[in-house]
Amino acid sequence: MRRHIVLNIVLALIWCALQEKLNVTEFVIGSVFGYGIIFMLKRVLEDEKEKISPSQGVSFVLFWRVFCYFFVFIKEMIKANIDVVKIVLSPKLKMTPGIIAYKMDVKTDAGITLLANSITLTPGTLSVDISEDRKTLYIHALHIEDAEELQQSIRDSLEKHTKDILG
Amino acid sequence: MNSLIFKTITKVVSPILMIFSLYLLLRGHQLPGGGFIAGLMTSAGFVMIYLAYGCERFDFKHRSRVFYFMFSGGLALSFLTGLAGLFVGGYFLKSGVAHVEMPLIHENWEFASAAVFDIGVYLVVCGVCVSLMTLLGEEE
Amino acid sequence: MIDLVANIAFAILAISFALCLYRLLAGPTLPDRVVAIDTITTIIIAMIAVYCMKEGNAIFYDAILVLSILGFVGTVSMAKFLARGGKIFDA
Amino acid sequence: MKLLLPLVIGVLFASGTYLMLQRNILKLVLGLSLIGHGANVVLISSGWIGTGQVPILGRDESMPFVDPIPQALVLTAIVIGFAALAFLLVLSLRVYRDLKTTDVAEIKGQKG
Amino acid sequence: MSHLLVLPILIPLGTAILLLLLRFQPMARRIVIGLSSLLIVAVNISLLLKINAEGIQSYRTGGWAAPYGIILVGDLFSGILLVLGCVIAVCAVYYSFAYLKTDAQKALFHALFFFLWAGTNGSFLTGDIFNLFVMFEIVLMSIYALLTMLGEKKQIEAGIKLISMGLLSSALFLVAVGGIYAFAGTLNMADLAVKIKPHAHHPLVSAVAMLFIGVFGLKAALMPMHFWLPDVHSSAPTPISAMLSGILIKVGVYAIIRIFCLIFVDLQGHFQTFILTLACITMFVGAMGAVAQTDLKRVLAYSSVSQIGYIFMGIGFFSVAGMGAAIFYIISHGIIKASLFLAAGVLKKMRGTMEMSEHGNMMKISPIFTLFFLIGVFSLGGIPPSSGFFMKFQLIKAGLDGAFYLPVAVALVVSLFTLFYLIQAWQKICLHTQEKAPENPLNPHLLVPVGVLALLALVLGFASAPVIDLANAASEQLFTPELYINAVMGKQ
Amino acid sequence: MTREMLTIILLVLGLFFIVTGCLGLYRMPDVFCRMHATSKATTLGLVFILMASFVHLGFSSVGLKAILAIIFAFLTAPVGAHLISRAAYQRGVKLHDRSVTDALSVLYPEKINADQVQDKD
Amino acid sequence: MTSILIIVFFPFAASLLLLLLSPALQKINFGTRLGWAISVVPFTCVALILSLLPGVHAGGASTFHIPWVPRYGIELSFLVDGLSILFGLLISGIGFLVVVYSIWYLSEKEDRLKFYLYLMMFMGAMLGVVFSNNLFGLFTFWELTSVSSFMLIGFWYHKDVSRYGATKALVITGVGGIAMLAGFIVLYSITGTFDISEILLMGDVIRASDFYVPALILIFLGCATKSAQFPFHVWLPNAMEAPTPVSAYLHSATMVKAGIFLVARLSPAFSGTAFWTGLVAGVGLTTMVVGGYMAIRQTDLKGLLAYSTISQLGMIMAMLGFGTQYSAEAAIVHIINHAGFKAALFMIVGIIDHGCGTRDLTYVGGLKKEMPHSFKIALVGCLSMAGLPIFGGFISKEMFYESTLHMPYSGFPYLIPFIAVSASIFTFAYSFKFLIWGFFYDAPKSPPHHPHEAPALGLFSPALLAIIVVLLGIAPGFFAHGVLELAASAVSGKTADLNLALWHGVNTPLIMSFFTVVIGIFLFMRLKKVVSVQDKLSEKVPWLSPNFVYNKGFLEGIPPLTQACMRWFQSGNLKQYLSVIITFVMLSTFGLSISQGNPLTFARLFQTELNFVHLLTFILLIVASLATVCFKNRISAILALGMTGFLVAFFYVLMGAPDLALTQFLVESVAVILILLVFYFLPPYFKEAPPQRTKISDISISVLVGSVMTYYMLMVMDSHLTETIAGYYLEVSEKLAGGRNVVNVVIVDFRGLDTMFEIAVFSIAALGVYGMLKLKKKPKHISKVLGSK
């Protein structure tokens, strides 16, 4: 329920943004539409399995963690791109690709998704699949000199921050 | 078994898509948008849900009647707008613009009958597209 | 100035387009082609953005939004079609 | 580059026609879609008189507007074409189910 | 300004929408269908009377003046076709209640039927070339749906052919509209006539005119664009076959007449030989096709092709008399052919097939059916005093007056074949002995519309003078395009 | 002037990444590797171009739409890549010869492998 | 003049009454009473026609009009003159006798109701033909005679031969009818009227006209087919499948005489030219010879009479063709003679058929003893037919010979009399064959049942006719001054003065008659041998017979031929259909356009600004659409199509159409998903390797389409004539319609009707898809989606 209210507010804000007017009238209209949409999509918005909600509420800490995540993400992203540029522009395409399995700690849908997307957007890795039990993430990587090292680096940087935000 | 990632993304994207489509619908008279575009956009949202969750989660099969009455109702709405033009304005499909002073917020709002017509269009397009999807998806 | 840059941008985007086109035509597998189309969608979005800058006109920005979502929906359906032997409306 | 446009339309129609004349029903569908694109391009180009700005009023009245009428027409045509395409697709599904073929040449129906 | 002109579009459209909403109330649907059918008949007839009394009517939809809004225009020709259409449609609707089996079928059928009706009426009334496209599309789309809804194998086969050609023709329509808009910068047909008049012999105008012939000719089944017709007419549900042959192929004819009597008036000479050639080929090939058939509905379908050739011959004379003859032909053929198709449907209901060798004994089973069928046969064969005689007579007279001896000769020879194949069909069905008893008894409800139309064909022969005068008045109006242009562009 | 410079810099960056991505699409040995190129470089390139247009056209006219588009790009591009690569794997598209490990093969022991032979669907 | 209305419409009224009462009548057993009741109708007509006679005697012709289609001068108008009275009397008089005869002839199990219904309709139509004063009234009744005779001939419709005969009659007379209609219209273009009495006064104008020959040929075609003239005579023998009263009626006095009547009726307007004589007399004489030649071969008595009728009709036609006053008189006299003896003989054949169960001379013979009364009647009839003295037939044959001797325009003065005599020899021979073989000689085989004489009711009508035939011979003056003179003057246009007598002294005609009889007897003696020669001849050259042409050429030849043609032409192959259509449209578009001149000037074509972005888009579009064609894999093709769609959308962006671009992007994506959904069910592209030939033709058609479209588009881009109407929308859409997005305003406001119907189209597509996918399934399933409760 709480999540629906948050979503409703977000939708109302998006509406205001689209209207390029931030006032009470537009906000009310936006939330009415938002309510309608949420009501209509109620069943879609439910969680996949039993509800595993994010551990903490909306707080300043969360914002800080999001910021941290964002920072790490941007950093990794730029690294990733330089990496890709290097490979693509190198005359001989130096690489040792392969698919590795990665045990996740994050449990929530949102967490898994965020992690997987982050992994895709960051250096040399691409989320290919998730196991049935939602514990293993299969990652295609361009450079597998040492699978353990790769897993550890993901665990340290991306997954830590993801867990902080979305459990 | 569909991808969890995709399902989660759908939860985020589809409401945004819907509100964006409503935005396109209501401003269509002033800027690019309007009934067709918004209707197609909304149906794209439903398609996304269908893609992510299949028929069961949203229960497209049992809601098909809703979509049926959505497009027939949309047709009726557009038609009645046209008829209203005939009775009020003197010509079939004659449009009118009303300026209404809204209570509480004291703003002057502009209501165009053409916008109502456009909402009918929206309902038809959306209803038809989703009905088509459901019919074919059910075959699948 | 921006006009010239935009034209150059178009040229570069066209080169990128051609590269994608090569992948689309050459394959060799269907997922390759789907990736190519997905990238082409991105290029078209970029082209519209550049066109907006060139014309100094934000009217086509909605097209960018629409295309970025629709391109995604298209890619997903294509991927599902390939993965499941055709069933795309399967949970 | 106005001169190239007729050529583009010619190619759209020619490739559409070629596909339409193939034996596979899917190619028929694709061909007719291409022809539909070609027709829409003809229609939109009928208002092409040079450069103009988007026909949305109230922003900058200095430049001439492009002709809005062909746009409205094409919009209608696109929607109708889409409806017909959807119908044709489902019909080809029925063809395959009932006649057990996707080969147009085998859908003889009644001769003579 | 009276709203009478918009009602022939509004009522069926509103009815169709209402029928969609009343999806689950069969009784209510029945009442709505009955009431609105009668209302449409009343409206169409009073519209024709009004046009006859007061001249060409025009109506501004949305209140926008020509050439900016879509103008509806009713002249005598369109009035006549409206009335003809509603007569056939009412019969087909009545027929459909007994013809269709389940309620689900009826619900879908009737909604689609009224959409079709609205589109047909709209095609006759619209004064805007692009709106004509939209009206054509609604007609076509309803036909696609009605043709395939029962899902018989033959219907699916015919459907894929029709829709492919339909899509092709729609594309060509758009191409033509694009060309003419680029040329004249307007879409209103009256305005187009004014704008094009000084440049009538520009090559683009001829190209556009030819594209329109291609598009409308396909709807009208003009050779060689007729290929869809035999399959579609013979496999469609019978009420739709009656509508198709009775009025819907005439929509294409109407459009050709309209553009050549309004927009491309000065191209009449340029196109005359072309149209007459096509007309002769159509007449002849259609008749040959009909002779070759063993399936009754296909005989009738090919016969429609052949008769379309006659109508185009009348058009191709480009004279008041020829056009008047063509208009009368449209009326008369519409009624007769609808009656014959509905009669064929009666047989189909009885034995489940249209192969003539499977039928027989109808003289014994139902003399009254035999009589109705025979009236249709002789009317179409041009035996006086049926209306079929006057339709051929006027055509031949117009041809000889205009010194078109070759087309007239073809028409005469073909009319012999017409009589021959129809008599053969009648004999096979009514006179031949048939061992097998029919599976179902004859449904008297199905016979009512057959009889009404057959008798109407007779009455149209006995009391042909007013109708002939009306057709010729319509023709004169068509050859005075200034009247139309003034009604649209002048004071409204 | 700075605004124009910024625009051009962002634009050039964007174009650079897009071209690189496409070049990767062109050059990489198998579909998974190609997807590395497109999912990262092209997305980033697009984001840069959107930012360029945002800067050029100003907040008032493009406003939140550019930001929305950027968010969409970040949200959808990796999901698309994920779904395609998964589909490719499920279809039996073989990894490049130089690949060292294939941990996913436990999940799909029976691969269709059709795509390798020919481009069938 | 109301009596003329009664005369014509009383039979129709009776017929209509029978039709309306048939449900009620079917229930009661009316027996023979119906026949007696019906006989009132022709009897009344006879009386009424006779009552008109004094008026005609006194003041000549009179007319009566009922307007029908005034615009074309079409009306029902009636002309009462000698000719129409004569024919009217024949029709109603013999009609009365036939009805009486039929009371005996038709057994209980026959559908008498229907018989009288058709018969009365036919009689009304015949009376209408002869009394019409308007060519269109005449044509109407004329076609009605075809229709009702079709019914009568096919009365025993369950028999194949009956239907064959009826159809043949209808088709052949139909050909003539159509030609005649054209002829009437040509005649109208000469005279400007359809009124017969006016036309008859315009003979000089008609004969001088350029259209005289076509009009004559066309109208004569109608007459010749109706009156069974060579080579259209083939329908008549097959029409003998009708019940005998019908044959007696149709082929003696009525239907076949309609053609004769019309030739007679129009001869004042047309005759008197060499062409007329050549055509009418030529055809008549040929028919006479052919009919006689065929008649002697027959063993079926009805067949014999049928060919005899053909021959006799030829003779009358020939006399009308000679075009002299005398020949006209002769024709009139023979018309009434022939009607009398032929009706009597037909009725006798009916009696024989009844009595013996067959009418084939192989089985029937020596009936003199068993059927004494019939024999007497047959004797009178045959002798009159053979043209022997004291009977009417002798008088008219003499007159015929006489007229052959004085015919105008004859290049060969002896040829015509020679033909006349040889034809009459045949006549003599077959008359004797009927009489001697039927009543004297014994037949080789015995009939199904023992012959017995008919009762008085059956003999009444033929006997009365026989008496008239005798009276015609011995007291011709009574008839001549009563009605024949009037009729003859109507035909020749001059006042006739008939002096009919059996004995004119020894003159050339008598000598000709003498030779006729002598050679006739000789021929009759050698008949069997002659017939065997004839049989051999027809075996060797079957195609010589017009019947062969009708059967093999028309009935059996045309349907298979058309079937073969249609199977090739309407092959059911969609590809062929589409190729033909698109090729035709494109070629004619190009042809009709270029024939108006070339609009393109190269200098202007290249005066266009170069826009780099456009160029790029165009090139990409071309590549994308070609890629759609080239892909062998359907998913790839779909991808390429999607790319084409996106590029088109981008082109819309370049054209300044944001709404369009948005719509196109959306539609294209949704369409791709739809296509994929459907693809799930369909198999991948099959391995198709089209033959090189098809591939080349496909490519050439495509290239044709592409080039014509390119040409068309070059024209379009080059010919913006005027200001478009767009300015108005840009000006008012904000002020009057309250919208700044002009495209949207146009869609929902200015062109709202388009949009209204467009969404209807959209809904229809969904309904259609629903119907296709759901309606055919089990009812249980239907209820789930959109279905009933």
Ligand code: NA
């Ligand atoms: Na819009």
Ligand code: NA
């Ligand atoms: Na649209």
